[in-house]
Amino acid sequence: MKKRVRKETSARVQEEAGVAYGVREGKRETSNAERRTLNVERGKRGVETKGEHRYDLEERLLEYAVRIIRLVDSLPATKAGRHVADQLLRCGTSPLANHGELQGAESRKDFIHKLGICLKEIREAQRWLRLIHRVPLVAPPKIEPLLAETDALIRIFVSSVRTAESNR
16 A cells, blocks of 8 residues: 655655655755646745735646537537547547646656647647637637637746746
8 A cells, every 4th residue: 555755855756664765865856747747836835815816827728628628519510520520529638638647747858858748739739720610610709709818828838838948
């Protein structure tokens, strides 16, 4: 049975008691797995102050995936509709899972690579959404808010990649 132990000096959770992961010759390595990827943290100790919001990127990606799934379910059952639905479902839900992967990155280089994968998938989703909008496979008012959110997520990930690369 695995026992979880939390060290006072870090947020790292160790899988087995007595085994120190990330420790080499008495020195502790910095791990990206310990870093939260919040868009904005306001207030002290994560507490929101009056009139301020805290935006969690993971929650935002979860909501994005939900909206993609609902859109895919509303696409017509034609050959073209099924093809676009399959492609959009894959790339539109992938950033949520890949975001979880980047939280467990083993190095800064791995972290940046996984951020890039999230960005690539969101850009692909944007192209499929633009195709749905252009054909149109669903009513434009239904797709336009999702296109706007996709654009916002692209901007977030581009900025995150730049920041991570400059902090390298």
